Amino acid sequence: MGWRRAVLAGAWLLLAALAGCATRPAAPPGPPPADTRAEIARRIPARVDDRSGWANDIQVAFAAQRIAPNVENICAVLAVIEQESGYVADPVVANLPRVARAEIDRRASALHVPQLLVDAALRLSSTDGRSYGERLAAVRTERELSELYEDMIGRVPMGGRLFSGRNPVQTGGAMQVSIGFAAASAQGYPYTVQGSIRDEVFSRRGGLYFGIAHLLGYETPYTRKVHRFADYNAGWYASRNAAFQAAVTEATGIALALDGDLLVPGAPLDRPGSTERAVRTLSPQLGLDERAIRRALERGDRLDFGDGDLSTRVFGLAEAAARRPLPRARIPDIRLDSPKITRELTTAWFAERVDARYRDCLRR
Incomplete structure (x- = not known):
């Protein structure tokens, strides 16, 4: 991840x-x-x-x-x-031992841990009698890999150091x-x-x-399920927020990544992210100062953001500039970056594939 x-x-x-x-x-x-x-x-x-x-x-x-x-x-x-x-x-993941070993080596390199120490740690016996290296070579599913990491974190100092006490397997199941x-x-x-x-x-x-x-488990403003499927991959309200970013670009002429991320987490008020900076250039037309804009963007993870003053006014300016109505939802432009993925895929690819399966199910 x-x-x-x-x-x-x-x-x-x-x-x-x-x-x-x-x-x-x-x-x-x-x-x-x-x-x-x-x-x-x-x-x-x-x-x-x-x-x-x-x-x-x-x-x-x-x-x-x-x-x-x-x-x-x-x-x-x-x-x-x-x-x-x-x-x-608990689906099988192709090439999981290779992917997992590459991740261990990457973490070791980032922490300047010698490869000899990593190899020595993997030769230690695990709780089921096999060495950690043998178990790693045999993993086929994320559940098996998760259990291996939990064992290493709990029993091997090297495991705790490499994984910072946190299991790297962060998704799973059907x-x-x-x-x-x-x-x-x-x-x-x-x-x-x-x-x-x-x-x-x-x-x-x-x-x-x-x-x-x-x-x-959350309400959306969407009229098409494909945007909910995009949110499943990119995060709640990412499709609504990507449409807002597109409206900001229309109103300001400032190109933005349409990824649904309205704020940089933890960014101080004087060092805003790109979307927030672009919105601030509209401050006089919006009638909102920097703090009001920040407070509004902080509600980007809630349903009512789309009906708030900031979104309503930005879309008003954007549609006046474009001379046409603008969509209130669009699939975010995100490249999927999981180590399990071996080819270049996007949130759009995911959402459209799921939407096709959804429509097939409706016809069944």
Whole structure:
């Protein structure tokens, strides 16, 4: 995970914590659970093993989170599962031993740890009797790699130093959900936790529960599901915020990265990021000073940002300059940077692939 993904993981964790503190509205009466399970199972591809088991876990997650089990929500979840794992609770990752060893070597190099010490640490016996190096060479899934890292962090000083006491595996499960997000969203989890929330993410039931929370557990202003799918990859409201950045560019003539990041985390008021600097050039027309602009941008992770004074006025200026209405949502321009990805992919690629699967599910 690159720096941007680490920032997004922290933002999701905060959003999940805030959501967990709020009282969920009472769900409207829905169909009987058995009918919901039957509808979900009917829309899961026939090639999938244990369709009834997948349907049951999805139905429980919908009920626990008070998410309407309508066809659109069902198909949105199934589309993400199919894209992220192909209906495998703990999917195999290609070339995972090589990717993991490269990450260990990268961290060692950054900390100026000699390769000889790394090799010596990997020759030590782990808790299952094999050496850490043997276990590393045999890992096939993120769950196995996560368990290896947990063992190293807990028992080997070199492991604690390389990983700073934090497991590098930060996503997992059938929907590849952030483990930090899951930990912050655990309130109301309908199952008895076996081990830890991290362990639950790698189970089918936990991966689905927390993945569904990340996909559908917040309100959006979108009229198309593809923007929610982009948010699943880039962070809540990234599609709404990318459209705002495009409007700022239209109004100011200042080219911006349309990535959905409105603020640089922790930036002092006198050293703002590029989007904030561009918005400040509009201060006289907006009738907002630097502090008011900062306060408004800080709400970029909330639904009401789109109806606030800053967004409304920026779009007004942009549409006057463009002489046409501008979209309120667009897929962010982000290149995916996970070490698991071996080719150049983008958030647009992800969102469009999921959207195609979603539409196939609606037709099924």
